C-alpha cells in the first residue's frame with residue numbers, strides 16, 4: 001500500500017513524498033523480513049533441511065521473524081543470541097516470543113559471536129544442534145536479495161518515482177532493492193548504526209555475488225544513526241510520536257524512525273530535486289517497541 005505523506009517540508013521543497021507500507025505485507029514476517037526469508041526458506045526446503053539456525057542480538061527483528069517462520073512452516077529453529085550473560089537474565093519480550101514460537105536459544109559470548117562467519121564457529125554450533133540451514137545475522141545473504149528486489153516492480157505498479165529510501169542495518173535490503181532497480185532511479189540507505197561506512201563494501205559485495213555487478217545509483221547516508229544502534233533519544237521518540245500523530249503510522253525505534261527523520265532532514269535542506277517523487281519504505285520492525293518498554 002502506498003500512502004501520501006503531506007509534510008510541510010515536502011511541500012516547501014516541491015517534492016511528492018510517499019510511504020510504501022511494506023510493514024503491512026505479512027502479519028507475522030512484516031516488511032523486509034518476509035522478503036529476505038522467502039527464497040532462503042525455499043532453498044532450505046529444496047536442500048531437505050528441517051532446521052534453520054541463525055544469529056541475532058537480544059532485540060533482533062530477524063530472530064523474531066525466523067522464529068515465527070519456523071512456527072508457520074514447521075521447520076525447527078535455533079537462534080544464536082549475542083551475549084552469554086543473557087542466558088541467566090529473564091528473557092526480554094523478543095526472546096520470550098521467539099521461544100514461545102519454538103525457537104531454541106543458544107547464548108554465545110560476544111567474542112565468539114563476532115566470529116560467527118568462521119567455519120570453526122559454525123561447525124561447533126552444528127555439532128551441538130545438528131545439521132541446519134544457516135542464515136547469517138539479519139538474514140542478509142545472496143538469497144535475501146531477490147525477495148527485496150521484488151518490491152520495485154510491485155511499487156512501480158502504483159507509481160513511478162525518482163528516489164527510494166530505506167533503513168540499513170546489514171545492508172541486505174538495500175542491496176536487494178538495487179538489484180531490483182537495475183541501475184535506474186536512485187536508492188538511499190539510512191544507516192541505523194554509527195560508523196557504518198563499511199556497509200558500502202558489504203552492499204557492493206552482496207550485489208556482486210547476486211547479479212555479478214555493482215551499482216552506482218545509490219547513496220548511503222551515515223549521519224542519521226541518532227547516537228548509535230538501538231539508541232532511542234528523546235528527540236527520536238518525539239519525532240516518532242509526531243509522525244504517528246500526523247500520519248497515523250507507527251515507525252519502529254531502531255530503523256524506520258531514523259530513516260524518516262533523515263528523509264525529512266534532507267527534504268528541509270533541499271536535497272531532492274523540485275518536482276521529484278520520493279518513496280520511503282516502511283520495513284516493519286514494530287516488535288522492537290516491546291523490548292524498549294521492557295528496558296524502561
Ligand SMILES: Cc1ncc(COP(=O)(O)O)c(C=O)c1O
Pocket residue numbers: 031032061062138140167168169170171172173174252255256283284285286
Ligand atoms: C525493520 C527493519 N528495517 C530495516 C532493517 C535493515 O535491513 P538490512 O539489515 O537488510 O539492512 C532491519 C534489519 O534487518 C529491520 O528489522
